[in-house]
Amino acid sequence: MVTTQPSKWVQFLQSKLTQPGEWLLVQYWKHRAPVTTPTWVWKTAPGDNLQQCMNLVMPLADKTDVGRARAAKAVAANVDEIFTGLNNVGTVHFARFDLIGGNLCMFSVYDGDLENYLRDFISVFGSVFDALMELVEAPPPTPCGLHPEAFIDWIIAHDAFQITGDVPSLFPDEGNIANLPRDVVLLLEQHPNVQLGRYSGYPGKSAAQIRLATGIDW
Amino acid sequence: MVASPTDGGLSQRLFDALIADYPDHRPGTRPVHAVGIGAVGYFVPSDVAPRFTVAEHFQMERVNVTVRFSNGSGSPVESDAAIDVRGMATKFHLPSGDSTDLVMSSLPVFFSRNPQDFLDLAKAGEPKPVKPQPRWSRLTDMLLLREPRPPADPSSPNSGTAGVIAYANCHPFARPAIIAALTQPAPTSYARATYHAIHTFKFTDPDGNVRYCRFAWEPVAGVRPETRSGLPKDYLHTELRQRLMRGPARFVLRAVVGGQGDALDNPTKGWDTTRLRVVMGELVLTQLAPDAGAAVEPLSFNPTRVVPGFDISNDKVLVARGAAYAYSCRQRGGTGC
Ligand code: HEM
Numbered sequence: 001m002v003t004t005q006p007s008k009w010v011q012f013l014q015s016k017l018t019q020p021g022e023w024l025l026v027q028y029w030k031h032r033a034p035v036t037t038p039t040w041v042w043k044t045a046p047g048d049n050l051q052q053c054m055n056l057v058m059p060l061a062d063k064t065d066v067g068r069a070r071a072a073k074a075v076a077a078n079v080d081e082i083f084t085g086l087n088n089v090g091t092v093h094f095a096r097f098d099l100i101g102g103n104l105c106m107f108s109v110y111d112g113d114l115e116n117y118l119r120d121f122i123s124v125f126g127s128v129f130d131a132l133m134e135l136v137e138a139p140p141p142t143p144c145g146l147h148p149e150a151f152i153d154w155i156i157a158h159d160a161f162q163i164t165g166d167v168p169s170l171f172p173d174e175g176n177i178a179n180l181p182r183d184v185v186l187l188l189e190q191h192p193n194v195q196l197g198r199y200s201g202y203p204g205k206s207a208a209q210i211r212l213a214t215g216i217d218w
Numbered sequence: 219m220v221a222s223p224t225d226g227g228l229s230q231r232l233f234d235a236l237i238a239d240y241p242d243h244r245p246g247t248r249p250v251h252a253v254g255i256g257a258v259g260y261f262v263p264s265d266v267a268p269r270f271t272v273a274e275h276f277q278m279e280r281v282n283v284t285v286r287f288s289n290g291s292g293s294p295v296e297s298d299a300a301i302d303v304r305g306m307a308t309k310f311h312l313p314s315g316d317s318t319d320l321v322m323s324s325l326p327v328f329f330s331r332n333p334q335d336f337l338d339l340a341k342a343g344e345p346k347p348v349k350p351q352p353r354w355s356r357l358t359d360m361l362l363l364r365e366p367r368p369p370a371d372p373s374s375p376n377s378g379t380a381g382v383i384a385y386a387n388c389h390p391f392a393r394p395a396i397i398a399a400l401t402q403p404a405p406t407s408y409a410r411a412t413y414h415a416i417h418t419f420k421f422t423d424p425d426g427n428v429r430y431c432r433f434a435w436e437p438v439a440g441v442r443p444e445t446r447s448g449l450p451k452d453y454l455h456t457e458l459r460q461r462l463m464r465g466p467a468r469f470v471l472r473a474v475v476g477g478q479g480d481a482l483d484n485p486t487k488g489w490d491t492t493r494l495r496v497v498m499g500e501l502v503l504t505q506l507a508p509d510a511g512a513a514v515e516p517l518s519f520n521p522t523r524v525v526p527g528f529d530i531s532n533d534k535v536l537v538a539r540g541a542a543y544a545y546s547c548r549q550r551g552g553t554g555c
Contacts, residue, residue, distance in 0.1 A: 006356050010356050013357065013360070014360065025363055029363055047477045047490065047492040047494065048490065051492060165488065165490070166327075168390065168394050169390070169393075176387050177383060177386050177387055177393055178362075178365075178383075179362070182362065182363035182364060198491060199491070200492070203492050203493055204475070204492060204493055204494030204495070205494075
């Protein structure tokens with residue numbers, strides 16, 4: 001393949017048009033050619049509601065190491081409650097808490113509908129979340145057991161946007177495929193946290209089927 | 219059994235449309251995937267495969283195969299490093315003397331929902347004189363937050379790329395495949411790319427249950443796109459020859475079982491990654507086909523050459539391919555058409 005070097009002045013401009021320039025371009029294009037976030041369509045095949053991902057990114061109110069340590073302690077103090085709760089929910093393939101920068105994150109893979117999963121959360125270890133909500137930025141009203149709808153809305157708002165399927169189909173109204181890279185930039189501008197892809201070693205199987213097949217469940 | 223060639227002249231139109239896209243087509247060669255290389259070996263079905271299909275080649279301990287790897291272009295000039303689709307056609311030699319084929323490419327989805335779409339795209343992709351890129355294009359692309367355009371190939375004053383892009387702009391269903399075809403880099407080896415059958419096929423299991431499946435050959439050595447430049451024009455052929463002298467090249471045949479709501483007859487639509495995936499067996503390629511030019515180049519591979527237990531779906535593109543490949547094989551004086 002033939003590759004030509006950009007001319008000197010293009011190289012110069014490129015080096016100068018770094019972050020501030022890109023930021024300006026993004027601000028301009030988001031008004032000039034806004035993109036709409038694709039809505040997630042609930043499908044009906046049996047595999048569609050299996051092994052769903054939740055990527056909850058909760059910004060801590062105190063992002064210093066002291067604040068992060070407080071969050072770590074709050075999770076550690078509730079390990080038994082979390083494990084027993086997740087065992088009782090029964091539809092969870094894995095779940096884990098991570099501290100990533102100034103965020104407390106909960107990543108999990110579960111079967112079924114997100115709202116049902118969250119309602120199960122509230123009933124089996126809602127008190128853990130009540131404790132965690134004291135540490136995060138702009139928390140929902142607590143206790144979550146008394147405000148389940150507000151809690152669910154808050155979680156959904158903090159769940160990373162998931163890109164499923166191919167990128168062109170995210171922008172069906174785009175009339176020029178040369179603009180798709182810009183559409184992606186503008187989508188990311190709307191969503192700081194994004195799940196880009198996923199892999200499963202045993203797709204199409206529920207947690208219950210795996211437990212049954214491996215003989216480790218009730 | 220391949221699909222019936224009585225198709226009211228459609229095969230001829232499809233064939234002619236492909237020839238029009240490659241003005242340097244050489245009679246006696248394939249209209250697309252013109253440059254290829256043959257290899258032989260065997261396929262070992264997995265233990266679970268017979269649970270999903272009664273097709274003969276999944277019941278045996280092992281079955282001999284002939285494989286033809288190819289570059290997608292219809293030009294007879296070999297250009298292994300070019301951005302292009304790669305092909306992998308496999309013939310399973312059954313004990314009865316019959317055979318069954320899997321014809322796959324490195325594209326995960328296709329650009330056409332039916333033969334008419336294909337004819338329209340082929341027309342749009344007929345080579346036309348390339349307009350020079352404006353001097354300011356790099357700057358405008360940067361300001362428009364677009365990817366920089368790839369430089370035009372100075373060796374060919376004509377290209378179909380602009381027409382194909384214009385087609386994609388008006389036909390959203392074709393975009394995933396067109397973007398993949400225009401950007402997919404060459405692999406480091408024919409044995410280091412994944413190949414997809416794209417269409418849906420039907421498996422019948424021993425109880426008579428029918429499952430809709432899609433297939434892929436996945437390289438055991440892993441997928442590796444080529445990043446080096448300045449490679450010889452025939453590096454993929456040389457690499458395969460050297461690789462097979464060192465030891466066999468292996469692929470795993472994976473089936474994905476479709477679910478409710480999946481596009482069964484539309485090859486432009488991919489399936490979700492949540493679908494059940496089943497290992498159907500392993501392909502072991504042991505050597506280049508002896509006398510490859512004479513034995514493999516004329517050979518017909520046809521995606522509708524199937525056996526009971528492994529049937530074609532109603533995908534209109536797949537059905538049309540059956541007759542078009544047989545027609546093309548006869549046109550080029552091929553064998554086993
Ligand atoms: C309407 C759609 C299509 C048409 C009209 C078409 C047409 C053809 C023709 C005429 C040939 C040459 C056959 C011969 O002379 O033996 C060919 C070869 C080939 N095609 Fe297609 N094709 C279509 C779709 C596809 C798709 C969807 C795939 C990938 C799954 C594909 C992969 C290949 C490969 C790998 C070869 C080379 C086979 C070999 O090595 O013998 N084609 N195609």
